[in-house]
Amino acid sequence: MKTSADLDSSLYQRLDDYIESVKEKPGILINVLHKAQEIFGYLPDEVLEYVAEKLDVPVSKVFGVVTFYNFFSRKPKGKYQIKICLGTACYVKGGDKVFERFLEELEVEPEEPTKDGLFSVHPVRCLGACSMAPVVLVGEKDFYGRLTPNDVPSLIKKYREG
Amino acid sequence: MKPVVVLVSVDSNSVLKGAREYKNLLIDLVEEYNLSSVVDVLETGSFGVYLDGVLLEVLPDGIYYLVKSSSDVREIVEEHLLKGRRVFKLEVPPEKVRAGVVEKIEVPQETRVVLRNAGVIDPTNIKEYIARDGYAALAKALTEMKPVDVIEEMKKSGLRGRGGAGFPTGLKWEFTFKVDADQKYVLCNADEGEPGTFKDRLIMEGDPHSVLEGMAIAAYAVGANKGYIYIRGEYYESVRNIRKAIEDAYEYGLLGDNIMGTDFSFHVSVRLGAGAYICGEETALMESIEGKAGRPRLKPPYPPVSGLFGKPTVINNVETFANVAPIILNGADWFRSMGTESSPGTKVFTLVGNVVNRGLVEVPMGTTVRELIYVFGGGVEGGRKLKMVQTGGTAGTFIGTDKLDTPLDYDSFTKYGVSIGSGVILVIDERHCAVDIAKNVLGFFAHESCGKCSPCREGTRVALQTFDRLSKGLAKKEDIEYLWTLADVMQQASLCGLGQSVPVPMKSLLQNFADEMEAHLKKECPTGVCKFVKEKPRRPVLR
Numbered sequence: 188m189k190t191s192a193d194l195d196s197s198l199y200q201r202l203d204d205y206i207e208s209v210k211e212k213p214g215i216l217i218n219v220l221h222k223a224q225e226i227f228g229y230l231p232d233e234v235l236e237y238v239a240e241k242l243d244v245p246v247s248k249v250f251g252v253v254t255f256y257n258f259f260s261r262k263p264k265g266k267y268q269i270k271i272c273l274g275t276a277c278y279v280k281g282g283d284k285v286f287e288r289f290l291e292e293l294e295v296e297p298e299e300p301t302k303d304g305l306f307s308v309h310p311v312r313c314l315g316a317c318s319m320a321p322v323v324l325v326g327e328k329d330f331y332g333r334l335t336p337n338d339v340p341s342l343i344k345k346y347r348e349g
Numbered sequence: 350m351k352p353v354v355v356l357v358s359v360d361s362n363s364v365l366k367g368a369r370e371y372k373n374l375l376i377d378l379v380e381e382y383n384l385s386s387v388v389d390v391l392e393t394g395s396f397g398v399y400l401d402g403v404l405l406e407v408l409p410d411g412i413y414y415l416v417k418s419s420s421d422v423r424e425i426v427e428e429h430l431l432k433g434r435r436v437f438k439l440e441v442p443p444e445k446v447r448a449g450v451v452e453k454i455e456v457p458q459e460t461r462v463v464l465r466n467a468g469v470i471d472p473t474n475i476k477e478y479i480a481r482d483g484y485a486a487l488a489k490a491l492t493e494m495k496p497v498d499v500i501e502e503m504k505k506s507g508l509r510g511r512g513g514a515g516f517p518t519g520l521k522w523e524f525t526f527k528v529d530a531d532q533k534y535v536l537c538n539a540d541e542g543e544p545g546t547f548k549d550r551l552i553m554e555g556d557p558h559s560v561l562e563g564m565a566i567a568a569y570a571v572g573a574n575k576g577y578i579y580i581r582g583e584y585y586e587s588v589r590n591i592r593k594a595i596e597d598a599y600e601y602g603l604l605g606d607n608i609m610g611t612d613f614s615f616h617v618s619v620r621l622g623a624g625a626y627i628c629g630e631e632t633a634l635m636e637s638i639e640g641k642a643g644r645p646r647l648k649p650p651y652p653p654v655s656g657l658f659g660k661p662t663v664i665n666n667v668e669t670f671a672n673v674a675p676i677i678l679n680g681a682d683w684f685r686s687m688g689t690e691s692s693p694g695t696k697v698f699t700l701v702g703n704v705v706n707r708g709l710v711e712v713p714m715g716t717t718v719r720e721l722i723y724v725f726g727g728g729v730e731g732g733r734k735l736k737m738v739q740t741g742g743t744a745g746t747f748i749g750t751d752k753l754d755t756p757l758d759y760d761s762f763t764k765y766g767v768s769i770g771s772g773v774i775l776v777i778d779e780r781h782c783a784v785d786i787a788k789n790v791l792g793f794f795a796h797e798s799c800g801k802c803s804p805c806r807e808g809t810r811v812a813l814q815t816f817d818r819l820s821k822g823l824a825k826k827e828d829i830e831y832l833w834t835l836a837d838v839m840q841q842a843s844l845c846g847l848g849q850s851v852p853v854p855m856k857s858l859l860q861n862f863a864d865e866m867e868a869h870l871k872k873e874c875p876t877g878v879c880k881f882v883k884e885k886p887r888r889p890v891l892r
């Protein structure tokens with residue numbers, strides 16, 4: 188059976204493989220961080236220090252980059268990250284009301300995972316799918332459009348039941 | 350194959366209209382009604398038409414339906430599939446679909462240059478692009494034209510940058526060409542992050558090679574051999590299609606060393622953005638490619654002199670590059686036959702907000718806001734009254750109904766105070782309040798300001814707070830005067846285009862909706878959106 192330590196090292200192995208393949212390219216830090224977040228789900232400090240060492244850049248620079256970009260998260264997120272667009276095109280279609288409803292239904296604050304770790308709710312600005320406004324993105328690829336607050340419970344249910 | 354097949358047309362346009370969701374719903378319903386043994390639901394490519402909705406074909410009957418909502422889907426399952434009764438009101442005549450002219454029923458013809466292939470070809474198949482004159486312009490440039498000829502043709506065409514600022518593309522290339530350097534770069538700005546904009550995404554998803562071909566021609570013209578496409582991280586489909594296109598182009602010898610047997614070489618890689626709107630600003634984008642936090646650089650020096658890694662660099666928008674091959678192939682005169690004198694060609698607009706047909710349209714420059722909303726957009730949703738339109742994106746102008754007849758091009762801002770920007774037409778109906786909208790817009794900028802310079806960092810924050818107080822009936826007349834001053838300061842003292850352009854939406858709101866602003870001073874909200882309460886709201890409105 189695999190212990191969690193093994194799992195961890197296999198994750199680091201995946202990151203290593205990627206870094207090896209791109210190492211020589213100039214300015215590759217951001218792509219590496221993308222990969223690291225894909226592998227680990229978020230960017231714990233330990234991983235950031237590891238990346239700094241591997242790429243031979245100062246740790247301070249890695250932290251500076253991670254905190255600058257919205258995409259990177261140093262805190263764990265829910266298994267399903269629910270991104271709700273509050274860009275102007277979604278806002279005029281009631282995106283804010285959908286956002287409020289998610290927080291109510293899941294009883295969470297924005298950006299914090301639910302107690303069971305299943306969901307976290309993130310307000311975002313424009314997902315580039317404004318014709319479907321208001322837009323919600325669950326995970327990386329599941330887009331939902333033309334939502335009303337009343338669609339929220341069944342959407343949550345769908346993911347809760349897997 | 351089961352006796353009945355329902356084909357769902359899935360392409361970059363229909364996906365936006367919910368094609369995948371409708372397909373999944375169809376599958377669920379077929380199961381729910383125990384039809385699984387007789388009905389198959391399959392995805393098919395584009396039917397080659399552009400519609401406000403999703404096209405389904407039911408086989409073997411050969412009947413086409415246009416669905417616009419989940420209840421349309423339900424009706425087709427319950428009526429047609431279950432009871433065998435056609436749903437006439439949702440039908441589209443087959444000859445219209447075959448001729449690819451469905452849009453002409455209600456929408457006048459678009460002029461498609463940039464979107465010439467989108468939804469028509471399989472974007473992942475380089476052969477289909479080549480079959481429609483793909484890479485013929487590159488071949489022409491490499492074999493029949495010298496770099497200066499390419500630049501001359503681009504200058505003559507009058508093409509202006511589609512990223513928002515409208516700088517003449519040929520001129521930009523000429524500056525870069527003239528600088529002597531051992532290394533030059535060509536960058537494609539695909540960081541599209543402005544609320545309301547998604548045109549670059551659909552170009553990359555629908556016709557990725559048109560962008561690569563434009564970049565290669567630019568590289569040949571200025572003497573660059575390395576290029577990057579900086580794509581917004583969330584655009585998975587764009588990234589996938591562009592990567593596939595690059596791979597195929599290498600395989601066909603259209604990228605890489607000694608392209609088409611000439612001594613011209615050009616290599617392209619993809620870089621991903623990481624969710625910072627400011628990285629769309631050209632120098633911030635370069636910082637980001639260099640692996641740093643994307644904060645803008647002080648200009649000058651401009652990119653043609655010192656850009657990526659300090660080398661001369663051409664940076665253009667996705668839509669700008671997609672215009673290049675047709676110009677080289679058909680000539681500058683052809684291009685100038687469309688659009689206006691100062692802004693030739695077409696523009697891809699995104700129609701969003703409270704408008705009936707939301708989506709993309711490509712029309713000649715000089716098309717009016719009214720035509721875009723009423724002719725192409727089908728008017729305001731639910732038969733409501735139009736209140737305001739924000740043109741050009743989040744950094745664009747808010748106008749009232751009195752300015753709808755403004756023809757949009759790169760001069761309409763200086764001439765009429767209506768900006769074209771990245772081509773967003775955000776329709777806002779009578780239920781919305783100007784002050785509330787101002788808060789949303791300023792909230793965006795306050796969050797996206799990179800914090801490098803104080804006029805923008807502090808200015809956006811203070812402006813947001815002031816509009817917030819106004820919405821609660823806590824502002825005074827001086828506050829509105831202060832907003833005007835603040836806008837002037839930001840315009841003049843900010844380091845980059847973000848801070849410099851925040852005053853555009855601010856001032857246009859203050860000016861064009863002055864009555865409404867003043868009503869709020871008296872704790873009156875004409876639309877009733879604003880709640881004039883003293884206690885703090887449960888949660889800050891925006892992050």
Ligand SMILES: Cc1cc2nc3c(=O)[nH]c(=O)nc-3n(C[C@H](O)[C@H](O)[C@H](O)COP(=O)(O)O)c2cc1C
Binds near residue numbers: 631666
């Ligand atoms: C805050 C800010 C964001 C921008 N975002 C984008 C963008 O997402 N895409 C883009 O092409 N240009 C964007 N621009 C404009 C670029 O700085 C630059 O002018 C453009 O890429 C040049 O290409 P063009 O001449 O083809 O328009 C932005 C500018 C600013 C100030």
Ligand code: SF4
Binds near residue numbers: 803
């Ligand atoms: S104007 Fe705003 S976004 Fe631009 S450099 Fe200054 S703080 Fe950053």
Ligand code: FES
Binds near residue numbers: 273274278314318
């Ligand atoms: S504004 Fe919400 S997806 Fe664009």
Ligand code: FES
Binds near residue numbers: 865873876877878
């Ligand atoms: S809602 Fe219009 S005045 Fe506030």
